[in-house]
Amino acid sequence: xxxxxxxxxxxxxxxxxxxxxxxxxxxxxxxxxxxxxxxxxxxxxxxxxxxxxxxxxxxxxxxxxxxxxxxxxxxxxxxxxxxxxxxxxxxxxxxxxxxxxxxxxxxxxxxxxxxxxxxxxxxxxxxxxxxxxxxxxxxxxxxxxxxxxxxxxxxxxxxxxxxxxxxxxxxxxxxxxxxxxxxxxxxxxxxxxxxxxxxxxxxxxxxxxxxxxxxxxxxxxxxxxxxxxxxxxxxxxxxxxxxxxxxxxxxxxxxxxxxxxxxxxxxxxxxxxxxxxxxxxxxxxxxxxxxxxxxxxxxxxxxxxxxxxxxxxxxxxxxxxxxxxxxxxxxxxxxxxxxxxxxxxxxxxxxxxxxxxxxxxxxxxxxxxxxxxxxxxxxxxxxxxxxxxxxxxxxxxxxxxxxxxxxxxxxxxxxxxxxxxxxxxxxxxxxxxxxxxxxxxxxxxxxxxxxxxxxxxxxxxxxxxxxxxxxxxxxxxxxxxxxxxxxxxxxxxxxxxxxxxxxxxxxxxxxxxxxxxxxxxxxxxxxxxxxxxxxxxxxxxxxxxxxxxxxxxxxxxxxxxxxxxxxxxxxxxxxxxxxxxxxxxxxxxxxxxxxxxxxxxxxxxxxxxxxxxxxxxxxxxxxxxxxxxxxxxxxxxxxxxxxxxxxxxxxxxxxxxxxxxxxxxxxxxxxxxxxxxxxxxxxxxxxxxxxxxxxxxxxxxxxxxxxxxxxxxxxxxxxxxxxxxx
RNA sequence: GCCCGGGUGGCGAAAUUGGUAGACGCGCGAGACUUAAAAUUUCGUGACCGUAAGGUUAUGUGGGUUCGAUUCCCACCCCGGGCACCA
Numbered sequence: 001x002x003x004x005x006x007x008x009x010x011x012x013x014x015x016x017x018x019x020x021x022x023x024x025x026x027x028x029x030x031x032x033x034x035x036x037x038x039x040x041x042x043x044x045x046x047x048x049x050x051x052x053x054x055x056x057x058x059x060x061x062x063x064x065x066x067x068x069x070x071x072x073x074x075x076x077x078x079x080x081x082x083x084x085x086x087x088x089x090x091x092x093x094x095x096x097x098x099x100x101x102x103x104x105x106x107x108x109x110x111x112x113x114x115x116x117x118x119x120x121x122x123x124x125x126x127x128x129x130x131x132x133x134x135x136x137x138x139x140x141x142x143x144x145x146x147x148x149x150x151x152x153x154x155x156x157x158x159x160x161x162x163x164x165x166x167x168x169x170x171x172x173x174x175x176x177x178x179x180x181x182x183x184x185x186x187x188x189x190x191x192x193x194x195x196x197x198x199x200x201x202x203x204x205x206x207x208x209x210x211x212x213x214x215x216x217x218x219x220x221x222x223x224x225x226x227x228x229x230x231x232x233x234x235x236x237x238x239x240x241x242x243x244x245x246x247x248x249x250x251x252x253x254x255x256x257x258x259x260x261x262x263x264x265x266x267x268x269x270x271x272x273x274x275x276x277x278x279x280x281x282x283x284x285x286x287x288x289x290x291x292x293x294x295x296x297x298x299x300x301x302x303x304x305x306x307x308x309x310x311x312x313x314x315x316x317x318x319x320x321x322x323x324x325x326x327x328x329x330x331x332x333x334x335x336x337x338x339x340x341x342x343x344x345x346x347x348x349x350x351x352x353x354x355x356x357x358x359x360x361x362x363x364x365x366x367x368x369x370x371x372x373x374x375x376x377x378x379x380x381x382x383x384x385x386x387x388x389x390x391x392x393x394x395x396x397x398x399x400x401x402x403x404x405x406x407x408x409x410x411x412x413x414x415x416x417x418x419x420x421x422x423x424x425x426x427x428x429x430x431x432x433x434x435x436x437x438x439x440x441x442x443x444x445x446x447x448x449x450x451x452x453x454x455x456x457x458x459x460x461x462x463x464x465x466x467x468x469x470x471x472x473x474x475x476x477x478x479x480x481x482x483x484x485x486x487x488x489x490x491x492x493x494x495x496x497x498x499x500x501x502x503x504x505x506x507x508x509x510x511x512x513x514x515x516x517x518x519x520x521x522x523x524x525x526x527x528x529x530x531x532x533x534x535x536x537x538x539x540x541x542x543x544x545x546x547x548x549x550x551x552x553x554x555x556x557x558x559x560x561x562x563x564x565x566x567x568x569x570x571x572x573x574x575x576x577x578x579x580x581x582x583x584x585x586x587x588x589x590x591x592x593x594x595x596x597x598x599x600x601x602x603x604x605x606x607x608x609x610x611x612x613x614x615x616x617x618x619x620x621x622x623x624x625x626x627x628x629x630x631x632x633x634x635x636x637x638x639x640x641x642x643x644x645x646x647x648x649x650x651x652x653x654x655x656x657x658x659x660x661x662x663x664x665x666x667x668x669x670x671x672x673x674x675x676x677x678x679x680x681x682x683x684x685x686x687x688x689x690x691x692x693x694x695x696x697x698x699x700x701x702x703x704x705x706x707x708x709x710x711x712x713x714x715x716x717x718x719x720x721x722x723x724x725x726x
Numbered sequence: 727g728c729c730c731g732g733g734u735g736g737c738g739a740a741a742u743u744g745g746u747a748g749a750c751g752c753g754c755g756a757g758a759c760u761u762a763a764a765a766u767u768u769c770g771u772g773a774c775c776g777u778a779a780g781g782u783u784a785u786g787u788g789g790g791u792u793c794g795a796u797u798c799c800c801a802c803c804c805c806g807g808g809c810a811c812c813a
Contacts, residue, residue, distance in 0.1 A: 040813095042813090043812090043813050045813090081813075084812075084813065085811085085812060085813085086812075086813085157811075158811075166811080167811075168811040168812065169809095169810085169811055169812080170811075170812045170813095171811085171812085172811095215730055215731065216730090218729085218730065219729070219730055219731095219808075222728090222729050222730080223729080223808090223809085223810085225729095283727090335810095336810070338810080339810080339811070341811090342811065343811095344811090414811065415811090415812080415813060416813085419813085461807090461813090462730090462731080462806095462807055462808080463807060463808065463813080464808095464813085465730085465807090465808080466729090466730095466808060466809080466810085467808085467809095467810065467813095468813085498731095498732095498806090498807090499806080499807075501806085505805080505806085507806090536738090536739095536750085536751070537738060537739085537751095538738060538739060539739080541731090542731080542732070542806090543731090543732080543805095543806055543807075544738075544739095545737095545738080547737075547738065547752075549737085549738095549752060549753075550737080550738060550751070550752050550753090551752090552751095552752075553738095553750090553751045553752055554751080556751090557751085559765095563766095597738090597739075597740085597750085597751095598739095598740070598749090598750080600750080600751090601739090601740075601749070601750040601751075602750085603750095604750055604751075605749080605750070608750090668746085669746090670745080670746040671746090672745085672746080672793075672794070674793075674794095675792095675793060675794050676794090677746050680746080712793090713793065714793095715745095715793055715794085717745055720745050720746085721745045721746070721794085723745080723793050723794060724793080725793045725794095
């Protein structure tokens with residue numbers, strides 16, 4: 001009697017074994033071709049990993065494992081994006097140090113991820129809130145400052161007048177402060193900015209050279225919002241338009257304002273020489289173009305609505321102008337510069353010093369990192385400054401230039417900073433002289449092919465396809481211009497996974513109490529079942545609702561695979577040879593296109609066929625578990641060992657298929673009469689079209705539906721369908 | 727409001743370039759095994775009419791193109807993601 005399938009026992013056993021042997025460690029000096037597979041590193045929140053992490057990390061794990069089996073030297077790293085607001089808020093609530101909370105959370109995350117049997121190279125773990133890491137985040141900021149791309153500007157922030165604190169958009173609920181409900185005001189504040197708009201053109205253009213899904217490219221393009229137009233002067237009001245050809249139809253001018261109102265002024269339309277009114281309205285954006293537009297109601301839907309609402313003139317027929325008749329061609333972008341300051345504690349301190357004499361002085365490189373001091377209280381400064389402003393012994397320093405009394409900058413960076421370059425650090429995670437050595441970056445990012453270089457495959461959430469992706473492309477391009485990284489684009493290929501929703505289709509959230517802990521599931525069903533289920537549950541790119549009931553399907557499947565081993569015998573004749581080759585092809589192709597649900601389904605079909613056989617030959621069974629290994633690494637390792645193999649299944653070669661053995665000789669042809677299937681006909685590959693045509697017309701069902709009439713037309717699609725039109 | 731996706735049985739879904747809609751799995755029904763239950767296993771399972779053979783109908787709604795539409799086009803409805811200080 002064979003042993004029962006006991007996932008808990010074998011999963012712990014093999015996880016320990018793999019950790020000991022270090023089989024997933026990337027090699028910096030390998031003769032094999034390299035492969036860099038990347039997933040978005042998690043924000044280590046207090047609630048632990050969620051099902052979405054399992055989905056994304058398992059998917060990339062399958063790809064990484066397949067690459068190992070295909071003979072690549074794989075880098076599949078992981079780390080922690082650990083600065084951020086929730087940890088700071090939790091620290092305020094509990095009176096504990098954010099660093100201490102982060103340590104607890106990352107320890108928990110690490111243990112949870114390890115229990116899933118992911119093939120991460122844990123020897124390269126990084127953490128954005130570790131001073132050894134953020135030293136380099138600060139260093140990169142100083143480069144931005146040095147090149148004039150970091151600057152200060154007055155920007156309105158959300159301000160709670162009662163708490164005297166700047167609020168994140170997320171902390172504003174229905175226009176009020178999340179904590180006290182007081183109406184939020186806009187307050188102008190000096191903020192550090194990064195000039196991402198200087199890179200707008202390249203960020204847009206270079207999308208052509210990368211392999212991103214179309215919808216991701218479209219999202220990025222729309223966000224950058226490139227438009228070609230002209231600047232035209234209506235007297236002293238300069239407008240921007242992408243449709244200068246419609247200028248003869250312009251009956252009013254609109255500038256940005258809080259509410260719709262007539263300014264009382266008139267300006268001259270340079271085309272018609274008519275005097276037209278200047279209005280204010282909210283629909284015209286102050287920070288796009290010149291903040292003023294010409295209103296052409298006949299050609300623009302929004303202008304039409306505005307004209308009708310306020311009884312403005314509408315000219316329906318007018319002369320078309322040439323593009324540059326009345327102004328000069330310019331390119332404008334919707335993209336705005338990046339507000340890089342946060343008046344918070346738990347982020348990278350911005351490494352500059354303010355000196356009355358010298359102005360803004362960068363912290364010298366030898367003094368990096370500017371470490372976060374420990375604090376006891378997180379109250380903001382009197383004018384809404386960061387809590388750091390209250391720590392006088394930290395704030396007061398000598399100016400590195402003139403040695404006079406000076407003050408540290410107390411703003412910290414946004415959470416996006418650390419994640420804008422982390423993929424570079426993985427290539428050389430413990431370097432203390434540079435953020436990463438160019439040699440190592442060249443090896444892992446294909447330095448010789450700048451147009452095609454970068455991380456080989458980067459998967460992450462749909463919710464990051466605009467901001468994080470754009471920010472990290474920007475940082476990479478900046479570093480590329482300084483010749484510090486080898487490729488102009490950071491990621492060769494990007495894919496995105498869909499969200500996992502709660503049962504019933506709602507978003508999972510702590511407040512709704514519908515969050516499912518992957519640990520509980522792994523405990524009850526096994527990590528292999530959880531992995532397999534998340535791959536099987538639906539299309540990877542789409543949002544999907546969790547269903548606990550459906551979990552038993554993959555579990556039963558694994559038990560069936562487990563039972564098959566008792567029927568394995570040595571033998572040469574393969575009973576399911578065609579199906580075996582089809583399965584190899586289907587699973588191999590589907591993994592590449594992230595069609596994991598159909599890959600699992602193909603494995604199920606193969607297993608069902610093997611299950612019906614009296615005996616299974618070793619090659620049929622080994623092919624099965626090799627194909628299954630990336631999905632369910634523990635059970636397949638155990639079965640592989642049970643067959644008597646001494647080395648791991650995860651270092652074996654990926655199965656290959658024989659093209660000649662993929663197709664059967666006979667095909668079932670559907671026969672349609674007037675668009676409806678009325679009969680079927682079995683044909684062989686050697687039969688001619690004419691022969692098939694005669695056989696089809698001789699079918700009794702076809703005769704019946706023709707009712708004695710002659711067909712007008714017969715359309716033949718080889719191997720698929722014959723369509724008869726009467 | 728703006729930008730990007732999606733809508734197919736009781737449920738999750740599949741369907742190559744426009745070519746037999748519903749693979750695979752869950753659930754459900756009937757049978758086998760069992761003292762019984764669980765597990766396993768066999769068969770069935772979109773809806774409607776019919777004892778059956780068979781027929782009709784069906785991919786969010788309405789229209790169009792086509793021998794043929796889940797797939798292409800137009801209009802509408804509903805759901806999800808993002809909107810720059812959540813990560």
